[in-house]
Amino acid sequence: MSDLAVGKTRPRRLNVPGLSAALPLAVLGILFFYPLALIIAQSFATGHGTPVFANYISVLGTALFRNALFHTITITLAASLGCIALGFTLSVVIAFVPFPGARLFARAIETFIALPTFLVALAFTFIYGSAGILNGAVMKLFGLTLPPIDFLYSAWGVILAEITVYTPFVMRPLLAAFSLIEASQIEVASILGAGWFRILRQIILPAALPALMAGGSLCLLLTTNEFGIVLFIGAKGVETLPLLVYDKAIQEFDYASACVLATINIALSLGLYALYRSALAWFSRAGLV
Amino acid sequence: MSSAAAQGLGPGEVAASSGADLASSTLAAKISVTPSGGGVAFEGVTVAYKGNTVLSDFTLTVRPGEIMAVIGPSGSGKTTVLRAIAGFVRPVSGRLCAGGRDVTDLPPRARGIGMVVQNYALFPHMRVADNVAFGLRARRAPEHTVRAEVEAALSMVGMSSFASRYPRELSGGQQQRVAIARALAIRPELLLLDEPLSALDAQIRQSMLEELARLHRSLPALTVLYVTHDQTEALTLADRIAILRDGKLVALGPSRELYQRPPNRFAAEFLGRANLLSVILDTPEAGEDNATVRFGATQLRARARAGIAASTSCLLCIRPHDLSLTAREPGANSLAARVREVRWKGELHDIALEAEGQALRLTTAPLRRPPEPGTMLSLYFSAADATLIPES
Numbered sequence: 025m026s027d028l029a030v031g032k033t034r035p036r037r038l039n040v041p042g043l044s045a046a047l048p049l050a051v052l053g054i055l056f057f058y059p060l061a062l063i064i065a066q067s068f069a070t071g072h073g074t075p076v077f078a079n080y081i082s083v084l085g086t087a088l089f090r091n092a093l094f095h096t097i098t099i100t101l102a103a104s105l106g107c108i109a110l111g112f113t114l115s116v117v118i119a120f121v122p123f124p125g126a127r128l129f130a131r132a133i134e135t136f137i138a139l140p141t142f143l144v145a146l147a148f149t150f151i152y153g154s155a156g157i158l159n160g161a162v163m164k165l166f167g168l169t170l171p172p173i174d175f176l177y178s179a180w181g182v183i184l185a186e187i188t189v190y191t192p193f194v195m196r197p198l199l200a201a202f203s204l205i206e207a208s209q210i211e212v213a214s215i216l217g218a219g220w221f222r223i224l225r226q227i228i229l230p231a232a233l234p235a236l237m238a239g240g241s242l243c244l245l246l247t248t249n250e251f252g253i254v255l256f257i258g259a260k261g262v263e264t265l266p267l268l269v270y271d272k273a274i275q276e277f278d279y280a281s282a283c284v285l286a287t288i289n290i291a292l293s294l295g296l297y298a299l300y301r302s303a304l305a306w307f308s309r310a311g312l313v
Numbered sequence: 314m315s316s317a318a319a320q321g322l323g324p325g326e327v328a329a330s331s332g333a334d335l336a337s338s339t340l341a342a343k344i345s346v347t348p349s350g351g352g353v354a355f356e357g358v359t360v361a362y363k364g365n366t367v368l369s370d371f372t373l374t375v376r377p378g379e380i381m382a383v384i385g386p387s388g389s390g391k392t393t394v395l396r397a398i399a400g401f402v403r404p405v406s407g408r409l410c411a412g413g414r415d416v417t418d419l420p421p422r423a424r425g426i427g428m429v430v431q432n433y434a435l436f437p438h439m440r441v442a443d444n445v446a447f448g449l450r451a452r453r454a455p456e457h458t459v460r461a462e463v464e465a466a467l468s469m470v471g472m473s474s475f476a477s478r479y480p481r482e483l484s485g486g487q488q489q490r491v492a493i494a495r496a497l498a499i500r501p502e503l504l505l506l507d508e509p510l511s512a513l514d515a516q517i518r519q520s521m522l523e524e525l526a527r528l529h530r531s532l533p534a535l536t537v538l539y540v541t542h543d544q545t546e547a548l549t550l551a552d553r554i555a556i557l558r559d560g561k562l563v564a565l566g567p568s569r570e571l572y573q574r575p576p577n578r579f580a581a582e583f584l585g586r587a588n589l590l591s592v593i594l595d596t597p598e599a600g601e602d603n604a605t606v607r608f609g610a611t612q613l614r615a616r617a618r619a620g621i622a623a624s625t626s627c628l629l630c631i632r633p634h635d636l637s638l639t640a641r642e643p644g645a646n647s648l649a650a651r652v653r654e655v656r657w658k659g660e661l662h663d664i665a666l667e668a669e670g671q672a673l674r675l676t677t678a679p680l681r682r683p684p685e686p687g688t689m690l691s692l693y694f695s696a697a698d699a700t701l702i703p704e705s
Contacts, residue, residue, distance in 0.1 A: 208434035215399050215421040215428050216448030216499060226447070230438040 060290070067283035083284045088268065092285075096248060096264040096292070099179055103186035104243040110187060111194030111239060112232075116224065118195075119202035120210075130199060136192040144189045145256035152176040177259045185253045190246055194239035201235035202228070233307060241300035248293050265289045351377040351412050351502030351536045353398060358407035360393050368393045369560045371407070375553075377502070380529060380537040382551035382568070384544060384583070390560040391540045395505050398538065400424055412502045422451070427496030428505040431512055433488045435480040441467070441491050442476040448499040466494040469528065486517040493528070497535075506539045510546060522549055544584050548572060556580050572632075574616065574700045581630045581702060588636070588673050590629040594621055594701065604701055609669035613646045615699035628702045633663075635698035636675040638690060645693045652688045666690065 070078045083089050117123075118130045136144075151157050152173060159171035166172075175181055205228060213223050229236075251266040263271075265285055273282035353375040360368040368390040375381040383391045396402045398409055400421035409417045416424045427448075435444050445466050449459045467473045470490040480488055489509060496504055506525075510518045526549070529535060541547055547554050547568065554571050556564040556579070564571060564580035575581035581589060592606040592613070604617035606629055613629065621627050640647070650668035657663075662680050666673040675692060684690060 206432065206434055208430045208432060209436060211399070211401055211421070212428055212430060212434045212495075213436075213447065213451070215424065215426055216495070217422045217451035218447070219422060219451075222451055226439075227436060230436075 063283045063286050063290075066279060067287045069280060079280045079284045083281050088263070089285070091261075092263045092265050092268040093288075095179060095262055096266075096289075099182055099186065099250075099254075099262075099264060100244060100247045100296075102179075102183045103190065103247045104240055106183060106187035107191045107194045107243040107247075108236060108240045111191045111198060112236060114191070115195045115198040115202060115232075116228065119199060120228070130195075133192050133195055136189065137196070139189075140252065141185075141189050141250065142252035142256045145185050145253045148176055148181065148185050148188075148257070152181070176257060179259060179262050181257050182254055182259055182262055185257060186247050186250060189253065190243045193242050193246065194236070197235035197239045198232055201232045205231045234304070237300060237304055237307070241297065244296045244300070245293055248296060249289065265292070351534060352379070352410075353381075353503055353536060353538060354408075354410040355394070355398070356408045356410070358397055358404045358409060360390075360397055360402050361405050362402075367560050368397065368404075371560075371562055373555055373562065373565070375536055375538060377536050378534050379553065380539060380551045382539045382541060382547035382554045383557060384541055384547045384554060385557035386542065386583070388559075389557040391542075391557050392507060393560075394557070395428075395507050395538060395540050398424075398503075399426060399428055399505055425499070425501055426503045426505060427499060427501035429489070429492045429496050429507065429509045431508040433480075433485075433492040433512075435488055435491055435495075437480055439479075440476065441472065441478050441480070441483070444480065444491055445476075445495045445498050447495065452499065462498050462500075463494075466498040467491075469497065469531070470494045470524070484517075485513050486521060489513065489521060490524075493525075497528075497532070502534070503536045503538065506537060506541075508541050508543075509539075511541070511543070518546075522546060526550055548584070554584065556583055558583075573698070574618075575630060575702060577702055578628060578704075581628075581700075586633050586674065588629075588631045588633060589702075590631070590668075590671050590673070591704070592627060592629045592701075594623055594625055594627050596623050603696060606701065608648060611648050611669075613648065613699065614696035615646075615701050616697060618701045618703075621701055621703060625704075627704050630700045630702055631694050631698060633674040633676040636673070636692045636694050638675075638677065638692065640693040642695055645695055646699065647691050647693050650690055650692050652684045652686050652690060654686060655683045657683070666692070668692070 067079055068076055070076060075081070114133070118126050149156060153159070153176055154171040154174065156176075159173050162168065162172055163170075175184075209227055210223055213227050218226070249266055250264070251270065254262065254264050254267050255270070266289060269282050269285045269289065272278045272285060353373075355371050355373045358368060358371045359366060367388075371390070371394065373381070373394075383394050385391045393402060397404055398411060398416075400416070400419060404417065407417075408415060411424060411426060436447065439447070442463050445463045446459045449462055454462070463476070464473065467476055470493050472487065472490050472494060475483060475487060475491070480491065483491065489512075492509075509525075510521050513521060529537060529550075539547070539551060551568050553566060554564075554568050555562055556571075558579055564576050564584075566574075566576070571580065572584055575584060575587070578589060581587040590608055592608045592615075595605040595607055595612070604615050606613050606615055606627075608629065615629055648668050650666035650673055652664060653667055653672075654665040655662060656665075657679065659679075661676050661678060662683055664675045664677070664684070666675060673692070
């Protein structure tokens with residue numbers, strides 16, 4: 025009876041050939057591919073008689089670009105590795121070390137995903153900033169005249185803030201993967217004589233590898249394109265590609281250079297994603313995932 | 314007095330459970346008197362989860378080389394028995410002994426026990442050989458020893474040619490064999506089997522049951538604690554059976570004896586099918602293993618049981634296959650019953666009857682001309698196949 029009712033209310037499919045594919049493609053084209061094409065086209069736009077790669081040559085030759093590229097890559101890698109290490113550790117503790125409030129703790133960490141990234145940068149300023157709580161307490165305690173903790177306004181501050189913000193992106197898939205590991209596997213491993221480190225290395229880690237890679241690659245992409253944290257922290261001499269795009273486009277009205285930088289940033293993101301897919305395929309062929 | 318004794322178990326059946334908690338050394342000594350020292354002892358073990366007692370004052374001794382089946386309905390605590398000896402749950406009281414030593418405070422990895430679980434728990438990313446080698450490598454065995462032991466264990470279960478496969482490439486029965494090989498590769502004195510056949514279909518289950526029996530014949534020193542809800546598995550494989558109910562041991566004994574002479578109603582009904590007729594005990598015949606009971610107006614003879622007073626009401630337990638339509642021996646008990654329903658089940662006929670207002674069931678080899686419902690029949694059974702059990 026209920027099956028019939030469901031059958032009656034099911035929407036009829038339109039039998040127009042190609043329409044089902046054309047519609048989402050059109051939406052994707054308008055919202056994504058067209059603006060992307062405009063940016064790429066703009067990056068190659070030059071005057072008469074000027075080489076087609078003139079914009080690229082002039083941008084790539086600057087120390088500003090090399091500095092931004094260096095900072096983008098180092099901050100991205102350091103923050104992603106930090107997210108993976110912290111996320112894995114916290115997830116293992118939450119999933120496998122029973123303690124009161126573990127579920128609440130996991131939920132609290134998940135709420136970080138919903139927060140805007142600059143909020144953490146702002147909170148860091150209140151805590152670790154030169155006039156923040158920590159510096160104030162230490163100065164008062166030791167009678168200092170200058171704030172002793174000043175890592176926040178360096179690349180380390182940006183990395184720490186990004187780790188704080190993006191660690192939940194590693195934890196979420198990891199916790200889901202851990203929940204699928206049969207407890208009996210861990211129990212059997214332990215009764216066979218394995219200690220916790222062997223169980224972690226040989227049972228838990230291989231089972232969690234796809235989730236770890238998914239979370240890690242997400243962190244790579246997000247930290248590559250991170251803008252809010254870098255802007256809010258305002259670390260001296262720490263300029264990343266997204267921040268440079270902003271400077272060129274909004275402050276200097278140099279749209280051609282901004283588009284070149286944006287295109288390079290996109291290529292960097294896609295390159296990292298391709299690397300992730302290749303690694304996943306390799307692990308899959310090796311039977312590890 | 315132990316709870317087991319209080320529940321009417323036979324003398325000597327649960328001898329190890331009587332008395333208060335023993336010192337661990339005494340308990341260990343109790344087991345180590347055996348040559349190989351591979352037995353198991355639970356001494357007044359109580360396990361509770363969040364204040365809810367799931368195993369209560371459990372006392373049981375398993376002799377080295379013995380197969381002990383622990384059976385009971387869902388939630389009876391049988392898996393907890395296994396988890397306690399494996400070290401996955403810590404008893405709130407009582408002591409545990411395995412292989413001649415007190416293991417109550419030892420972590421699972423230090424107990425030297427092999428275990429096979431219901432879903433096999435093979436490591437999916439490891440090949441069969443690596444699965445089997447896992448325990449040996451965890452114990453830091455030299456690689457040449459690992460290779461030899463893996464080959465021996467796989468050969469024992471007939472899986473040598475599958476060594477390089479992944480678990481996902483194996484059938485359920487093959488995975489179970491690998492799980493057994495993995496557990497045996499570390500050469501444990503005690504093997505724990507937690508419903509190992511329940512995920513297999515009926516045909517493979519039967520062949521695996523025979524395989525397990527063969528395996529134990531080739532490893533006679535191996536003590537096996539076999540948890541199952543399947544009475545057939547328990548009766549086929551076990552030397553002795555322990556029956557649990559609501560976290561308590563309610564019956565314990567050699568498989569055949571427990572089946573033929575169940576000590577209480579629960580054991581009679583849980584271990585196989587049983588006709589339980591309300592009767593009045595006339596007189597236990599002094600010096601003999603015989604008693605006379607009244608079933609309505611009919612006088613019947615049965616095996617006596619100590620602890621049931623004369624002229625009191627009790628239950629007469631007769632297995633359906635022990636009832637027959639013709640007298641198998643002179644002087645067999647006879648009672649009249651009316652046929653209510655006849656069911657043909659291929660290899661047998663299952664006949665539902667009624668006698669003196671009480672339901673009865675008889676199973677027999679297929680009949681050429683089965684009786685019609687409503688027919689009055691004479692049923693026969695030997696006094697040796699009829700056991701008295703207390704009514705409560």
